[in-house]
Amino acid sequence: MNIPKKIELIEVGPRDGLQNEPKAISTASKKELIRQLADAGFSRMETAAFVSPKWVPQMADADEISQFCNDLGITYIALTPNLKALERAIQANVPQIAVFIGASSTFNQKNINKTTDESLLETEKMFRLAKEQGIFTRAYVSMSFACPYQGNVSFEELNYVCRRFVELGADEIDIGDTNGYANPKIVYDRFARLKDLYPDTVFVGHFHDTRKMALANTLAAMQAGIDKFDSSIGGLGGCPFSPGATGNLATEEVALMLSEMGVETGLKLEEISKIVPFAKSLSSRLQPV
Template sequence: MFIPKEVEIVEVGPRDGLQNESLPISTDAKKTLIAQLAKAGFSRMETTSFVHPKWVPQMADSEEISSYCNDLGITSIALTPNLKALERAIAAKVPQVAVFIGASTKFNQKNINKTTSESLDECVPMFERAKKEGIFIRAYISMAFKCPFQGDVSLEEVKYVCDGFVELGADEIDVGDTNGKADPKLVYERFSRLRDLYPDTTFVGHFHDTENMALANVVAAMQAGITKFDSSVGGLGGCPYSPGATGNLSTEDLLNMVKRMGCQTEVDYAELIKITPFAKSLSSKL
């Protein structure tokens, strides 16, 4: 079994974990969560999204959260779904941004009413603008294994999006099991092929725990050479556009597993588990 010496865990709870909560979460509560996570050792976190408050009211404080992260000295990642959002992130001096496209055209049409090709076309000016500013770009490929609207997602569909992101110059590509329906065999095969096809590309694994296979999928991805993973404190979150999808992989479970396997991380497990009750208190779903 291949066990990496080091694993990077990117905490996505402050954004992916909280964005779909129906009850308002105060900016101060978000800052407290981020500060606690930074104290536990997370130096890179996905913290907010520059979407219009009309669509995601929970992320209406993105400028203030980004400023706070800069003051803390952590590397924050902000979701920027379009050029206007990117301009706001640039003005807020966000060091890393994220864009996303589903590998499944049916998912894209349901989610943003665009085809995969149209979505990639929209990314061109965004990448050009971010590159001009020297901003790190994380590119998400969502629904990279299964899709609630079409079922199986082929390697060719994932490769089509990956080709576009690589050509545009993504700094890392985050491959998502957005509805939590992947299994370890599929995960190993998909990441193995992607690493063969794009040996110079940094890939990240993003798993949801819908069918309690997220940890097994992490181990499978490790066997394919993946050493970077997203997770959410307390298992917060889920995809609002994916029927039946539950929360993200729990950061506590992931950290406990990789530490017991002998992998080094920058995160203190004892500090992390102190945060979990507060993180869960912010969710109406837990």
């Protein structure tokens, strides 16, 4: 079994996990979560989104959270869906930004009311500006395997967005199974093809556990040589625009599997398990255990 010796887990709970949580979460609680995650060994986290507080009230404290992360001295990613958001992120001294585009055109139209090409045009401007500022760029491809509106997403659709992200110089491309519809075979096949087409590009796996396959999908992607994965403490998260897409890959589950397999992550398992009840207490969907 050919798998990477070392894996980077990128904790996305504070942003992806909490962004659409209906229960109000105080900025103090978020800071506490981020601090605990940093103590558990995460070298990189996704912590904020520069989005309209009107649409996403949970992320209204993006400036304060970014300031906190800067003071804490951690590397973090902030979601910036458009140029205006990027400008706010630059003001906040954010070191890494993330943009996202669906592999499915239907999803883009319904989710962000733009065609794929319109989104890519804005991304081009954003990446140029980000690079001028020395900001690391993460490019998410949402719905890389299937889409709740159109069903299956073809490799050609996925590759169309990936190729443009490569051309635009994304520092890493994050392949998202946003609604949890991937299976280990398609995961292996798509990552192997992408690695073959773009050998110099860094790819990240982002899985949801909607159908309980997140760990098996992670294993399959590892076998295709992928060594970076997003995960969310306590399995926080889901996508409100994607019916049924509850539950990111849980950090504690993937960290345990990797540790048991002898794969290095640099994480402290005991510290991680201590954070889980607190993380779950922030969610209205999950029960603290």
